[in-house]
Amino acid sequence: MAGAALVEIRDLAVAFDRTPALRGVSLSIGKGESLGLVGESGCGKSVTWLAALGLLPGKARVTGSVRLAGQEILHAPPATLDRVRGGRVAMIFQDPASSLNPVHRIGRQVTEALQLHRGLSGAAAREEARRLLDQVGMPDARRRLDAYPHELSGGQNQRVMIAIALAGQPELLVADEPTTALDVTIQAQILTLLAEIRRDTGMALVLISHDLGVIAETCERVCVMYAGRIVEETRTERLFAAPSHPYAQGLMAALPPIHGPRRPLAAIPGSVPEPWAMPPGCAFAPRCPRHVAACDAAPPPLVAVTPGHCAACIRPGAVSARAPLSPELLPA
Amino acid sequence: MLRFLGTRLARALLTLVLVVTFAFVVLRLSGDPALLIMSADAPPEAIAAFRRAWGLDDPLWVQYLRYFGAILHGDLGQSMRDGRGAIELVAERVPATLALTLPALLIKIGLGIPAGVYAALHRNSWIDRGVMFLAVAGFTVPSFVLGLLLVLLFAVQLGWLPSGGQESWRHAVLPVITLGMGGAAVLARFTRSAMLEVLGQPYMRTALAKGVPWHVAVRRHALPNAAIPTVTIVGFMVGSLLAGAVVVESVFSWPGVGRLLVVAVSNRDLAVVQCILLLVAATMVTANLVVDLLYGVLDPRLRISAGRT
Numbered sequence: 001m002a003g004a005a006l007v008e009i010r011d012l013a014v015a016f017d018r019t020p021a022l023r024g025v026s027l028s029i030g031k032g033e034s035l036g037l038v039g040e041s042g043c044g045k046s047v048t049w050l051a052a053l054g055l056l057p058g059k060a061r062v063t064g065s066v067r068l069a070g071q072e073i074l075h076a077p078p079a080t081l082d083r084v085r086g087g088r089v090a091m092i093f094q095d096p097a098s099s100l101n102p103v104h105r106i107g108r109q110v111t112e113a114l115q116l117h118r119g120l121s122g123a124a125a126r127e128e129a130r131r132l133l134d135q136v137g138m139p140d141a142r143r144r145l146d147a148y149p150h151e152l153s154g155g156q157n158q159r160v161m162i163a164i165a166l167a168g169q170p171e172l173l174v175a176d177e178p179t180t181a182l183d184v185t186i187q188a189q190i191l192t193l194l195a196e197i198r199r200d201t202g203m204a205l206v207l208i209s210h211d212l213g214v215i216a217e218t219c220e221r222v223c224v225m226y227a228g229r230i231v232e233e234t235r236t237e238r239l240f241a242a243p244s245h246p247y248a249q250g251l252m253a254a255l256p257p258i259h260g261p262r263r264p265l266a267a268i269p270g271s272v273p274e275p276w277a278m279p280p281g282c283a284f285a286p287r288c289p290r291h292v293a294a295c296d297a298a299p300p301p302l303v304a305v306t307p308g309h310c311a312a313c314i315r316p317g318a319v320s321a322r323a324p325l326s327p328e329l330l331p332a
Numbered sequence: 333m334l335r336f337l338g339t340r341l342a343r344a345l346l347t348l349v350l351v352v353t354f355a356f357v358v359l360r361l362s363g364d365p366a367l368l369i370m371s372a373d374a375p376p377e378a379i380a381a382f383r384r385a386w387g388l389d390d391p392l393w394v395q396y397l398r399y400f401g402a403i404l405h406g407d408l409g410q411s412m413r414d415g416r417g418a419i420e421l422v423a424e425r426v427p428a429t430l431a432l433t434l435p436a437l438l439i440k441i442g443l444g445i446p447a448g449v450y451a452a453l454h455r456n457s458w459i460d461r462g463v464m465f466l467a468v469a470g471f472t473v474p475s476f477v478l479g480l481l482l483v484l485l486f487a488v489q490l491g492w493l494p495s496g497g498q499e500s501w502r503h504a505v506l507p508v509i510t511l512g513m514g515g516a517a518v519l520a521r522f523t524r525s526a527m528l529e530v531l532g533q534p535y536m537r538t539a540l541a542k543g544v545p546w547h548v549a550v551r552r553h554a555l556p557n558a559a560i561p562t563v564t565i566v567g568f569m570v571g572s573l574l575a576g577a578v579v580v581e582s583v584f585s586w587p588g589v590g591r592l593l594v595v596a597v598s599n600r601d602l603a604v605v606q607c608i609l610l611l612v613a614a615t616m617v618t619a620n621l622v623v624d625l626l627y628g629v630l631d632p633r634l635r636i637s638a639g640r641t
Contacts, residue, residue: 055540078546086542093534093541101535102633103556112552113542148632164542 005067006031006171006204007052007089012064012074014044014051019276022047023228024064026302029172034198034205036219036236038212038251040272044228045208049174053089054081069171087117090165094177096157100149106133106160107145110167117168132163137193155186162193172204173197179214191218212251216240224248227272227283230302234309244311246288282313290315340624344617351613352403355606356396364388365412365600386412399606408610409603411596418607422589426574428498429581429588432507433573439512440519440569445562447516448523452531453550463520470517479510479583496585507584511577515569522565526558533557560630563623571619575612 005028014022022044029035037045050056052066052074066074073084085091093099100109110129114120120128126145133141136159149157158178165173175194179187195218198205207218215222215236222239224232224247232245243249253266270287279285281296288295294314302312366382383389387398402409408418451463470478486506487495494503530536531554539549569576578590585591589608596604628635 050537053541055537082543082545084543085540086544091541093538095534099534099538101539101553101557103631104553105632112544116543150633161538164538168543 005029006033006069008065008067008070009048009052010065010067012048012051012062012066014047014056014063015061016059018061020278021060021228021275022051023278023299025225025228025230027223027230027233029204029206031171032198032202032204033221034207034219036215036222037206037208037225038210038215038222039225040210042272042275043225045225046176048225049091049176049206049208053085053091053174055085055091082116086113086165086170087168088170089172089174090168090170091174091176092158092161092165092178095181096161096178097149097154097181099161100157102149104148105145106147106149106152110145110160110164113164113167129163129167132166133160135166135197136160136163137189138163153186154182155190158182158186158190159193162190162197166197166201169201170203172206174206174208176208177210178207180209180211187214194218212255224251227278228275229283229299229312231284231312232310233302238309242309244305244309244316245284245313246290246317247284248311249317250287290317336628337625340621344621347617348610348613352400352606352610353396355609356399359600359602359605360392360395365602403610408607411604412601413599413604418603421604422592422607422611425587425589425592428586429574429577429590431504432511432577432580432586432588435504435508436511436515436577437569437573439508440515441566443512444516444519445523448520448562449527449555449558451520452524452527455528460524464524467517467520467524470513471521473514475510475514475579476583478513479507479580482506482510483583496583498586503584503586507577507580507586510580510583519562519565519569523558523562526561527554530554530557556630560627563626563630567619567623567626570622571616572612574615575608 008028010026012022012025013020021042025044025048027035027048037048039045047056051060051062054074054076056062062074064074065072068084068088073081076084100106107126107129110132111120111125114125114128118128129145130141133144138144138156138159144152144156144160149160152160161178162173173194178194179190182190191214194205194207197203205218207215209215219236222234222236223230224239224245226245226247232239232243232248234244239248240252243252247268250266250268254268256265257263268287273279273283273286279296281294281298282288282300285291285295290313292315300312300314302310304310305316365386366379366388370379370382380389387395390398399409410416411418411421447463447467451460454460483495483506486493493505495506497503531550536549536553539553540546544552574589575593577586577588578593580586581588581590582594589611593605593608595601596608
């Protein structure tokens with residue numbers, strides 16, 4: 001898969017005012033693949049992609065390498081990045097209502113991207129914008145072109161964001177918590193829409209979420225992040241069936257089982273270490289039930305526990321998760 | 333849209349009525365114009381005659397109604413000093429004041445807004461710090477201090493420009509700079525914070541994420557949003573075109589509306605004071621009305637909630 005990688009991120013690290021936010025992330029995503037990034041707030045899942053696309057504020061110090069189809073794009077000249085962003089790699093965000101400019105009409109915000117990446121203007125751009133709004137399931141698309149974001153619902157605004165993202169016919173869509181701000185029913189509609197678009201266009205998808213259910217529904221492969229690092233990476237069903245890193249196991253144990261008797265949900269004791277007070281070794285060590293002295297020596301590297309299943313743990317557990325996998329959570 | 337305009341107009345009129353009433357009450361309560369104008373040792377019969385002539389011996393509410401009725405007929409009364417019409421007296425001073433405040437407004441807008449935008453775009457750079465230092469200085473130094481400093485430097489020390497009077501355009505330079513600098517400082521600070529607020533909004537990230545070049549994103553996505561709060565301050569400055577130069581006119585002995593106001597207040601020349609207050613209030617209210625309408629143009633969220641559906 002490494003040969004066909006669409007995006008290859010190596011040792012990506014980000015620091016804000018010398019406080020590390022991302023501490024060496026490596027991952028790759030193949031053409032047409034769907035990858036989930038899961039972890040709690042502040043673990044660096046969004047920062048990874050904002051940094052990769054050069055969207056972090058100037059005070060962020062970014063190091064490492066990000067290759068798009070073999071071409072380095074980290075710290076690339078602005079003109080190169082402007083062509084990549086919204087063109088080959090599009091990104092949508094958590095809060096659709098504030099992610100759209102309140103003073104411009106929907107149509108203009110979609111045609112702006114069409115103009116930039118496909119050179120369309122005037123009536124042709126407007127017609128294509130209408131087609132895109134149709135494609136993302138916007139009711140009464142032609143009239144909606146003249147609407148302002150505040151006249152639409154959150155779900156409709158997210159559809160507009162997706163339409164803008166699709167305008168450049170991207171090879172990869174990075175969806176950063178795209179459903180977090182939406183109602184559960186709308187959430188399901190947006191996830192279905194993303195899956196349909198992927199099926200129809202063959203575009204790759206990175207889905208960033210703190211919601212394991214959302215990831216399970218949408219992604220083939222998943223990276224679990226903790227305190228600025230990837231701690232486990234495997235196929236989604238494998239993560240649910242046999243999580244290896246104690247943090248991933250803790251996450252699974254915190255999920256309520258749909259079948260079988262009710263049981264108290266297990267919480268992971270303690271809390272994430274502050275970014276400026278990281279332990280010298282494994283960041284999860286202070287909360288880890290399998291903690292031994294060697295864990296504090298150095299951060300453990302991400303190594304294969306079985307083929308296609310990596311964990312950053314010196315004592316990877318074959319321990320079965322306490323929560324048996326619910327079939328409802330698996331991708332169809 | 334019509335209903336929106338109607339409410340705004342009604343509110344503007346109410347403001348004017350309140351200003352007129354307030355001015356009337358305060359001026360009548362703060363001293364007897366008959367005593368001030370005739371001087372305290374004038375014969376009591378003369379003072380009584382003066383009171384009768386100007387209707388000052390009627391009950392306050394009768395005076396108020398008479399005054400208000402007259403205003404509705406466009407009659408703002410006569411100056412108690414020289415008997416000329418108050419409107420006429422004030423009107424002949426207006427051009428002089430505008431000769432200071434209009435160029436000053438251009439300086440405020442032309443200097444303040446670009447400086448604020450530039451500082452925001454180069455946040456924490458030495459230029460940003462420099463602009464903000466000047467802005468805080470311009471903001472905190474009262475205009476009479478700045479005016480006197482400029483006089484000391486350019487009139488007394490260097491002898492380049494006159495220190496007061498109204499004989500030529502050169503006389504206007506120092507008062508215009510004094511007025512303009514203070515306002516430009518206020519506007520620069522305000523514009524900078526409005527820009528910073530907008531630059532941090534998620535839609536700016538969206539614009540960049542769809543490949544809009546930075547300078548285009550600033551022009552197309554940031555400036556229209558930052559204009560909304562900035563227009564408020566500019567509107568306030570437009571509203572104070574007539575009354576904003578009271579101090580500076582006094583410092584530079586410029587014969588404008590402001591100086592007339594100072595003299596009229598100290599003389600209790602009621603009609604003139606009330607006329608100026610009404611004029612100032614009317615300018616302010618009109619400017620506010622225009623700002624309200626501009627909000628509707630700049631911000632579609634307000635347009636819709638106030639007008640259609």
